[in-house]
Amino acid sequence: MEVDPVYLRAGGRHPSESAVVSFMGPFVVASLASYFLLELDGARSLIAGYRASHDFAGGGLRVLVERGLTRTRAYGKLLMSATFVTDM
Numbered sequence: 001m002e003v004d005p006v007y008l009r010a011g012g013r014h015p016s017e018s019a020v021v022s023f024m025g026p027f028v029v030a031s032l033a034s035y036f037l038l039e040l041d042g043a044r045s046l047i048a049g050y051r052a053s054h055d056f057a058g059g060g061l062r063v064l065v066e067r068g069l070t071r072t073r074a075y076g077k078l079l080m081s082a083t084f085v086t087d088m
Helices: 005-010 014-036 042-066 073-087
Strands: none
Touching (some): 042 073
């Protein structure tokens, strides 16, 4: 499955909204966990949050594809588009 440029342009806000949520969720959780639980300083905890959110987007999509959860065409396109926007 590849990113459909027509869907990405015509999808409006849906891929962008999904990308923001899929990036910010792991970013906030990992940043706070590394700051408070691992006692890292501010910059290092932000880097940990960035790495966690970046890995989550690609890894999460891979798991969904392998388990066949992207068989719905619109759902699969939304996930691929959101992952593409997140990686940019």
